[in-house]
Amino acid sequence: MRFSVGEVLPGATILDIKAAGKNPGDVGLWNTMVTVGGTTETSVKDNCNNQDTSKCMAAYMVAHLTESSSAYLENFWGWTADHNLDGGFSKTIISTGRDVLEATKGTWLTGTGSEHHWLYNYNFHSAQNVYAGLLQAENPYMQGDGATQTAPAPWTAESSLGDPDFACAAWAFFNGEWNGDYGSQCDGSCQTNMMRVANSPENLVWYSIGTRKADVMILDDQSNPSEYNHSCGREAVLQAYRQFAS
Template sequence: MSVHVTKSAAGLYFENVWLWVADHDVEDPALTQITIYAGRGLLVESTAGTAWLVATAVEHHVKYEYQFANTKNVFAGQIQTETAYYQPNPNAVIPFPTVASLFDPVFPVAVVNGIPNADGWGLRVLASQNILIYGAGLYSFFNNYSTTCSNQGNGEVCQNRIFSIEGAVSNIDVYNLNTVGTHYMITRDGADLAIYSDNLDGFVDTIALFRSN
């Protein structure tokens, strides 16, 4: 994974940090698109203090970009994700095996109603508390390098789901959630809570505030 903040870590402060898996060959004048596999983005498990993530981005990992697992007291302001451009070819099950000790997600069937259902999560919150997301852009622009799936008015069919909340959670607050290319904007324990068509906002789809119970 790109960064693992362990359970005992304290005093975490990230500002203007971009955890990026290359999607273009920057040494090529044509900026040719390339496929590089990196399994996991940012995993936060810390329970020893407050974790501050200010203007950070995590992009193009296989299984997830941000994952908060069994953690508490996290502030994440202005986060951004992009789903791997090559997905679902292959999808998030390949090439890395599921590792239970890292709380890896188990993905459902690959396609539902013609929409990829096993693309990497942009944001996954698992059994955590006191998580404040103050501005999030969770973007899925591509399906196997084609942007047709994210064209405005095309049904947001790059992937089915991008933001998952799972297990015993409390005080999960998300302000200004924006998604692109994603059919369902918020999923709780496998149940879809918000669909893009109820939250149209130009090119993006926007929810001003979501709060868990």
């Protein structure tokens, strides 16, 4: 199953899950994609190539698991396109807002990916009773030094959704304008902080975290594990993060 937008819709929440069901797993998605751009059925594919991402604010939110929901997601991919799949491989520049989980009744994320959303890829905001295994994320390419728009612009940070204010982080991947050349990555560290843990959550346990080309793997204002201290070949790996384990 695949969900998408047919055109640039800056107010769109593409997938909004509110249901819970009587038993765990009654509500579920398997082998499901939410895509923004990149495919031939949407005008986003051909109309978004301006370095000024305010010209292509294609969707407000890719997926939203609300407080009332309880869902099982397996093999789920939320993708803001960084290139076109149909009609030949070509550059595309799209700004999609966010991906938010606020569920409290039990949520299972198994083998999920969230890529290239402008503000962040995963936000567990006031969520409880969450299992998340085998998560994968990639940041948008056209941020950091030399970028036309610096996060949160062109969007506005929404405190009600737990959006960060971006005062403490520089988010980047290729670091600057995106020309479609995957071989022109930034040298050394491209990003200040990769992930953010705020408000001292209860019983947060995180295993096998891998990051690449960032200074701080997890900014938590306490341990702040760095890539330098957890080097593992071409990236950094933190086998267990238990700063807030109960």
